Amino acid sequence: xxxxxxxxxxxxxxxxxxxxxxxxxxxxxxxxxxxxxxxxxxxxxxxxxxxxxxxxxxxxxxxxxxxxxxxxxxxxxxxxxxxxxxxxxxxxxxxxxxxxxxxxxxxxxxxxxxxxxxxxxxxxxxxxxxxxxxxxxxxxxxxxxxxxxxxxxxxxxxxxxxxxxxxxxxxxxxxxxxxxxxxxxxxxxxxxxxxxxxxxxxxxxxxxxxxxxxxxxxxxxxxxxxxxxxxxxxxxxxxxxxxxxxxxxxxxxxxx
Amino acid sequence: xxxxxxxxxxxxxxxxxxxxxxxxxxxxxxxxxxxxxxxxxxxxxxxxxxxxxxxxxxxxxxxxxxxxxxxxxxxxxxxxxxxxxxxxxxxxxxxxxxxxxxxxxxxxxxxxxxxxxxxxxxxxxxxxxxxxxxxxxxxxxxxxxxxxxxxxxxxxxxxxxxxxxxxxxxxxxxxxxxxxxxxxxxxxxxxxxxxxxxxxxxxxxxxxxxxxxxxxxxxxxxxxxxxxxxxxxxxxxxxxxxxxxxxxxxxxxxxxxxxxxxxxxxxxxxxxxxxxxxxxxxxxxxxxxxxxxxxxxxxxxxxxxxxx
Numbered sequence: 354x355x356x357x358x359x360x361x362x363x364x365x366x367x368x369x370x371x372x373x374x375x376x377x378x379x380x381x382x383x384x385x386x387x388x389x390x391x392x393x394x395x396x397x398x399x400x401x402x403x404x405x406x407x408x409x410x411x412x413x414x415x416x417x418x419x420x421x422x423x424x425x426x427x428x429x430x431x432x433x434x435x436x437x438x439x440x441x442x443x444x445x446x447x448x449x450x451x452x453x454x455x456x457x458x459x460x461x462x463x464x465x466x467x468x469x470x471x472x473x474x475x476x477x478x479x480x481x482x483x484x485x486x487x488x489x490x491x492x493x494x495x496x497x498x499x500x501x502x503x504x505x506x507x508x509x510x511x512x513x514x515x516x517x518x519x520x521x522x523x524x525x526x527x528x529x530x531x532x533x534x535x536x537x538x539x540x541x542x543x544x545x546x547x548x549x550x551x552x553x554x555x556x557x558x559x560x561x562x563x564x565x566x567x568x569x570x571x572x573x574x575x576x577x578x579x580x581x582x583x584x585x586x587x588x589x590x591x592x593x594x595x596x597x598x599x600x601x602x603x604x605x606x607x608x609x
Numbered sequence: 610x611x612x613x614x615x616x617x618x619x620x621x622x623x624x625x626x627x628x629x630x631x632x633x634x635x636x637x638x639x640x641x642x643x644x645x646x647x648x649x650x651x652x653x654x655x656x657x658x659x660x661x662x663x664x665x666x667x668x669x670x671x672x673x674x675x676x677x678x679x680x681x682x683x684x685x686x687x688x689x690x691x692x693x694x695x696x697x698x699x700x701x702x703x704x705x706x707x708x709x710x711x712x713x714x715x716x717x718x719x720x721x722x723x724x725x726x727x728x729x730x731x732x733x734x735x736x737x738x739x740x741x742x743x744x745x746x747x748x749x750x751x752x753x754x755x756x757x758x759x760x761x762x763x764x765x766x767x768x769x770x771x772x773x774x775x776x777x778x779x780x781x782x783x784x785x786x787x788x789x790x791x792x793x794x795x796x797x798x799x800x801x802x803x804x805x806x807x808x809x810x811x812x813x814x815x816x817x818x819x820x821x822x823x824x825x826x827x828x829x830x831x832x833x834x835x836x837x838x839x840x841x842x843x844x845x846x847x848x849x850x851x852x853x854x855x856x857x858x859x860x861x862x863x864x865x866x867x868x869x870x871x872x873x874x875x876x877x878x879x880x881x882x883x884x885x886x887x888x889x890x891x892x893x894x895x896x897x898x899x900x901x902x903x904x905x906x907x908x909x910x911x912x913x914x915x916x917x
Contacts, residue, residue: 357644358644358645359644360644360645360883360884398881398882403677404674405674405677405678405679405829405877405880405881406679406881407880407881431674445882447883570670570671570672570673571672572672572679572681572880573635573637573641573879573880573883575637575641575642575883576637576641577635577636577637577641577642577657577879577880578634578635578637578672578681578880579634579657579666579671579683579686580671580672580681580683581671582666582671582686590665590666590686595641
């Protein structure tokens, strides 16, 4: 049974750049924040000129005061407009939407890249420090996430494309070694699709359950417009906004 | 729960609490919006375009935002009429909505077959989609050729006792000619406009943004076009007109009533604000109350033109 979705006027508490072109926005999330499960998202209306559609963001943190945190990278007109919002202003937040992660793991490993790390942060928190985290970025400056994950993670492993921080290469290069050293019982992943496909393949080879959080352009966020569908391995259509964004990897990524 | 004598009406035999409907493809099967609007107050919920066989819809990017609007090329993804009848229709019955089923076929006979299968309790009316721009066999030919459109209407009317609404495409030279043709063929009402055919290009990759290359434009940017077409059609036909195209607010809806629409449908606004229909229904009632107008029908087609 899904909890009711809410439509709230959220007051911005802070909106600051925390990494290269990446912003952290904290808002008064009220009941919406208290209901949000890791992996669920909020759909945010941006009060700017000709912008029409909401923008979806994974819930990246919730505290006991009901403060809700999202992260966004400046990509286009919408996120660009968001950077000029100041604390005290209000935004309409719709959520929590979608199906989140299943939290039943005892020895979880979180694997994320880029902005995919945002929803994984709240997941790490809700796994109460039990999770190891493997994160990748293009370079050291994009791995500012390490600082954010530190309070919620057991061990943190880093890779960077240019080798400026952690191991040179992709998370998929380091993952097999981590799996040979430790017996994880679930892998949680979010990031570029090509990365998640790689993770899902490795997880499948090691017979470890894997959950992946997908992303696609969406309009309504409620399962009505059918903009954000993906294919399952059985060639069925699933709605990322409503059936996902979190799926069991074998449901959406072929094992070969 | 909004109940107002100013907005209640009988429309094509349907008892409606308000003249505010939802546009097909923008409101799912209604149930997706139950937490945000008063489903039973809506005049009708026009459900997602339905075909005889299930359809997977288009691949690739299906939607993109444009200035003041959006392009979609969903491609009529739907579970097929049998699944709709067996699973969805019984499930949404509890919401007490007038359910209008939007149907698409590849031939006049398919429209007839769909109309026949949907001639069941729980379906209030059918809307013929002869203007989906996003599939090759989605009936666009029926939406641009008056004779073909008339044939589809006749075929549907022969196979159902439900009211038959024809949804007009704006992608024609003369929408009035289309409206007259379907009125003569026996359509009970026309709804307009469907989306305007458009496209967007990614200048980094030099590729179309949409997987289907072109898509249907909707949202506030199309409202002036929609309003003009509703005004032209309303003057030309005697059957009721359901006006839609970029309605975001009650004020937008009032413009459509003044232009001659007897009812309106809200589409893209549902994506921006899932409570849009609730606000529009309330706003209409407030407008009428404020201006001491006893019923919405008193403003239908009351556009004043010429010298004061």
